[in-house]
Amino acid sequence: MPIAHPPSETGGQSRDVTANPIFAREPLDIPRFALPAAGLDPETAYQIVHDELMLDGNARLNLATFVTTWAEPSLERLMSESFDKNMIDKDEYPRTADLEARCVRMLADLWHAPDPATALGCSTTGSSEACMLGGLAMKRRWQLARRAAGKSIAQPNIVMGINVQICWEKFANYFDVEARLVPMEGDRLHLGAAEAVELCDENTIGVVAILGSTFDGSYEPVAEICAALDDLAERTGLDIPVHVDGASGAMIAPFCDPTLEWDFRLPRVASINTSGHKYGLVYPGVGWVVWRDRTALPAELVFTVNYLGGQMPTFALNFSRPGGQVIAQYFNFLRLGVDGYRRVQQTCRDVATSLAAAIAELGPFRLLTDGSQLPVFAFTVDPDAPFSAFDVSAALREAGWLVPAYTFPAKREDIAALRIVVRNGFSHDLANLLLDDLRRAVGRLSTQQAPQRGAEASSFAHGAGRASGSAGR
Numbered sequence: 001m002p003i004a005h006p007p008s009e010t011g012g013q014s015r016d017v018t019a020n021p022i023f024a025r026e027p028l029d030i031p032r033f034a035l036p037a038a039g040l041d042p043e044t045a046y047q048i049v050h051d052e053l054m055l056d057g058n059a060r061l062n063l064a065t066f067v068t069t070w071a072e073p074s075l076e077r078l079m080s081e082s083f084d085k086n087m088i089d090k091d092e093y094p095r096t097a098d099l100e101a102r103c104v105r106m107l108a109d110l111w112h113a114p115d116p117a118t119a120l121g122c123s124t125t126g127s128s129e130a131c132m133l134g135g136l137a138m139k140r141r142w143q144l145a146r147r148a149a150g151k152s153i154a155q156p157n158i159v160m161g162i163n164v165q166i167c168w169e170k171f172a173n174y175f176d177v178e179a180r181l182v183p184m185e186g187d188r189l190h191l192g193a194a195e196a197v198e199l200c201d202e203n204t205i206g207v208v209a210i211l212g213s214t215f216d217g218s219y220e221p222v223a224e225i226c227a228a229l230d231d232l233a234e235r236t237g238l239d240i241p242v243h244v245d246g247a248s249g250a251m252i253a254p255f256c257d258p259t260l261e262w263d264f265r266l267p268r269v270a271s272i273n274t275s276g277h278k279y280g281l282v283y284p285g286v287g288w289v290v291w292r293d294r295t296a297l298p299a300e301l302v303f304t305v306n307y308l309g310g311q312m313p314t315f316a317l318n319f320s321r322p323g324g325q326v327i328a329q330y331f332n333f334l335r336l337g338v339d340g341y342r343r344v345q346q347t348c349r350d351v352a353t354s355l356a357a358a359i360a361e362l363g364p365f366r367l368l369t370d371g372s373q374l375p376v377f378a379f380t381v382d383p384d385a386p387f388s389a390f391d392v393s394a395a396l397r398e399a400g401w402l403v404p405a406y407t408f409p410a411k412r413e414d415i416a417a418l419r420i421v422v423r424n425g426f427s428h429d430l431a432n433l434l435l436d437d438l439r440r441a442v443g444r445l446s447t448q449q450a451p452q453r454g455a456e457a458s459s460f461a462h463g464a465g466r467a468s469g470s471a472g473r
């Protein structure tokens with residue numbers, strides 16, 4: 001799915017694009033699959049593209065995504081003022097580069113780095129790139145230590161729960177690291193500390209702990225995982241770092257759960273990533289990764305580029321990248337502050353927990369989580385109900401709501417769940433409207449003889465459910 005296949009030349013897709021411009025111009029045919037020989041007036045081209053995009057889902061009603069679908073007009077204004085700025089041109093846009101550095105330092109402080117002024121970090125296109133960088137730093141650290149000890153670097157592995165987002169499997173695959181995935185077991189639907197340690201050995205570059213599993217919104221027990229690894233280090237001398245994938249939770253926990261220790265307060269946490277475009281509240285295109293100190297990020301991974309003028313250190317997979325998202329992140333930090341973020345995230349949590357409780361009361365649903373960690377919850381359909389989670393997803397879609405249904409990975413493939421992600425802008429009022437539609441759908445679906453749709457009906461592709469084969473790719 002990440003690769004754009006040529007669309008099949010059947011059905012409505014086989015014809016050229018027949019456009020009847022609203023500007024009283026001559027109707028015209030434009031090739032669908034080849035570059036038109038001549039161009040069009042900008043208004044005509046705009047209208048054709050605009051009209052086709054009307055058929056996309058409504059982003060605000062997309063309860064599948066974690067990514068920002070509403071932001072303040074001032075943020076949009078700043079972003080549109082900076083469409084022309086390339087993040088990599090740090091020498092040409094030194095103020096933009098400085099805002100990036102300030103954001104890194106603010107995050108290092110928020111996540112309790114021992115010395116935020118010397119913590120290293122950078123912006124990325126999202127958590128996926130940030131996780132690749134975090135993984136690469138752990139791999140290189142392990143290689144350096146192994147080489148220094150005269151040991152083989154042939155078989156690195158990384159330990160994580162089977163519920164990891166697909167970016168971690170990509171990391172393992174693209175960078176030749178064996179992915180050691182801890183399966184789910186009974187009610188444990190994410191990584192456990194004992195189970196993680198059991199898979200560690202001298203070739204383990206690190207353990208990934210997720211603050212906010214995409215499957216159900218639950219926090220993994222980061223402190224317990226670190227304590228178990230401390231114990232392992234004491235017993236065996238194996239000193240294995242932890243990377244916290246806080247794509248969502250690293251922008252929730254600091255504001256809503258300030259006493260929860262999941263971050264650099266735990267000495268074993270070497271690096272943390274987050275998605276600026278999730279609960280960082282910026283539109284798609286920005287992530288962050290921060291290392292606790294200089295020893296966590298081998299200097300040899302950092303390139304110094306000088307051909308844009310000036311000397312510039314860079315650690316990134318991309319070169320060119322939009323600057324507006326980083327500018328918008330800094331805007332949000334100023335605009336909201338700690339108290340503003342707390343209010344936004346706590347409101348999301350309040351909406352999530354009350355909606356989850358109301359859904360549980362409808363009767364045929366069982367909550368897997370209740371929205372009290374990430375403002376995200378998952379629920380299953382009673383096995384006795386004459387409808388499936390996939391039927392419910394389809395019924396809600398008729399009312400405009402995009403609520404994904406997906407199956408869980410090994411060894412809980414028996415679970416088919418629905419998941420709701422509450423984001424800024426999804427108010428109590430919208431939640432009540434969703435609840436009304438869900439109640440109506442349940443009434444109608446209850447008259448069915450038997451479930452109509454199975455997992456094959458799901459095209460959900462948010463990187464949760466990868467291991468089930470159906471939902472994540």
Ligand SMILES: *Cc1c(COP(=O)(O)O)cnc(C)c1O
Pocket residue numbers: 066125126127128129131165167210212213214245246247248275287
């Ligand atoms: C969303 C997510 C990712 C990937 O983040 P992007 O910003 O979409 O690249 C990685 N890990 C977790 C836990 C996520 O929720």
